[in-house]
Amino acid sequence: MKLFFDDAEFDAQLQRTTAKVACRAADLGQVLSVAHRITPGDYASWYAQWFAEGRKEAELGRRESAYGHHHNAGEAWLRASEYFRCAYFFSRRYPQGAALVAAWRRCREAFRAAIPALPFAIEPVQIPWRHDIPLEGYVLHAGPSAALRAGGTTAPTVLMPCGYDSPVEEFYTLGGHEAALRGFNVVAFSGPGQAEMLHERGIPFRPDFEAVVGPVIDFVERAAQNDGRLDATRIAIVGRSFGGYLAPRAAAHEPRIGALAADPAQTDMGAVLAQRLPPDWLELLERGDPALNEKIWAAFPGIRGQEFWLARLRAHGLNTPLEYCQEMRRWTVDVEAIRCPAFVSYGEGDFAQATTEAFFQRLPNANKRLVVYRDATGSGGHCEGMGPAPYFSDLYGWLGDLWRS
Known part of the structure; x- marks a missing residue:
């Protein structure tokens, strides 16, 4: 079911945030407004627009808190937390990178600021x-x-x-x-x-x-x-x-x-991964042949391929797609x-x-x-x-x- 983007990756993550409307951690109008401002397929644009929306909601939370409007402040902080989380999703190829860590820390800070007003x-x-x-x-x-x-x-x-x-x-x-x-x-x-x-x-x-x-x-x-x-x-x-x-x-x-x-x-996880590999790739995996790395990088070019594979490799402390495919067998x-x-x-x-x-x-x-x-x-x-x-x-x-x- 498509919500907004033709890009399946972007639309899936937009839907993930949209589902948070039910517990007041997102606002549908805001979500669609941000989506309209994002350049389709552009990871930097995705980060910038969601980070800006998170910062706006965090500032609203501070103002409402200063006015003594604690429920309003809590909801603003909760939305800020979700928007900061959404911002860094496509930055996970650098799990300790400055952009990701900045958004992740603000996600945590905003959630903790919301806690006193939660039910x-x-x-x-x-x-x-x-x-x-x-x-x-x-x-x-x-x-x-x-x-x-x-x-x-x-x-x-x-x-x-x-x-x-x-x-x-x-x-x-x-x-x-x-x-x-x-x-x-x-x-x-x-x-x-x-x-x-x-x-x-x-x-x-x-x-x-x-x-x-x-x-x-x-x-x-x-x-x-x-x-x-x-x-x-x-x-x-x-x-x-x-x-x-x-x-x-x-x-x-x-x-x-x-x-x-x-x-x-x-x-x-290893069996599921193997089902997705072409037969010649699977043969290279069985032999532990580093040529599998070249096959994978050639099939996943550019920043999209880097994000897909490096986000996974680095979360597992690994360096190559071959190592990842071998690790998943455990x-x-x-x-x-x-x-x-x-x-x-x-x-x-x-x-x-x-x-x-x-x-x-x-x-x-x-x-x-x-x-x-x-x-x-x-x-x-x-x-x-x-x-x-x-x-x-x-x-x-x-x-x-x-x-x-």
């Missing part, structure tokens, strides 16, 4: 992880929900890891707000290869995401013991986009996870080891859902549900495009029923 209590947290390196995250405490709290004194806990390119602050608009409305507490966090870990520390992705989620659950357990505001006995993990690999990977190794949601579920999920109930979904036409239905069939727990969201209802595409409302209703309805039963 739920949210606190930034540093989750102990490895030596002196913490995981950045947020804890969102939901309001009262008697139905979900039946049988317990605290709302269930939903863990939300980032996706491939999401800052942790995006958790609020990608499901945190919807979870809280339905009475769930949320612990959102970024790990290696994501947000602060990548942009400031240069720490790349790692396939064993259970090594990240384990300390997060330790954090939840300590919080449950210390003040009782988090429930460590009812923990779900919800992964969207690249989180559709990260969450199942963690669930396969971490028995404290009581429920899994993956949208779309991804189980073998990214697998032992589906049969996932013992908890699971909600599995994808939007029709989602580029990342090649293994989702096979994943569902392999799940050993009979308490599982598969939902496909269709273009005809406005919910097709990656992460349900501009129509994620049915997904949120289905997921959190299923999760609520699970813990009430």
Whole structure:
């Protein structure tokens, strides 16, 4: 479904921001106004226009706050955060570059400025992880929900890891707000290869995401013991986009996870990548032949090709497309080891859902549900495009029923 741009990449990211209108993190008129000012296909124009819109909203937030209009200020800051995030999407080939880091830091600052005016209590947290390196995250405490709290004194806990390119602050608009409305507490966090870990520390992705989620659950357990505001006995993990690999990977190794949601579920990144390679490229990959690099760079010329490949290489701490293709073979999920109930979904036409239905069939727990969201209802595409409302209703309805039963 096209929104504005003929350029599929630009239109997909425009739709991503447009979907945030539902939780007041974007304004449809502003989004379309920015789109009209962008030179189609021009990454520099994309960055400049979204950055300018973010700066304008941040200034509005400061003025409204000075007037004592705290709700107005909070909404302006929330929009600023999203617009700054959108600005740097096509700058990820330089994950520590000045332009990306400037927009990413402003995205984080704006979200934190919005927190006091948001309808739920949210606190930034540093989750102990490895030596002196913490995981950045947020804890969102939901309001009262008697139905979900039946049988317990605290709302269930939903863990939300980032996706491939999401800052942790995006958790609020990608499901945190919807979870809280339905009475769930949320612990959102970024790990290696994501947000602060990548942009400031240069720490790349790692396939064993259970090594990240384990300390997060330790954090939840300590919080449950210390003040009782988090429930460590009812923990779900919800992964969207690249989180559709990260969450199942963690669930396969971490028995404290009581429920899994993956949208779309991804189980073998190397196999999916191999399906997209021409036979002669695949032969070079099998031999580990560096000639594959020349083939790929020739097929992906210019700044578009650089953005596509370098954004991925550098997020994984790699230097060549061959290294990336080899690395992806390590990214697998032992589906049969996932013992908890699971909600599995994808939007029709989602580029990342090649293994989702096979994943569902392999799940050993009979308490599982598969939902496909269709273009005809406005919910097709990656992460349900501009129509994620049915997904949120289905997921959190299923999760609520699970813990009430």
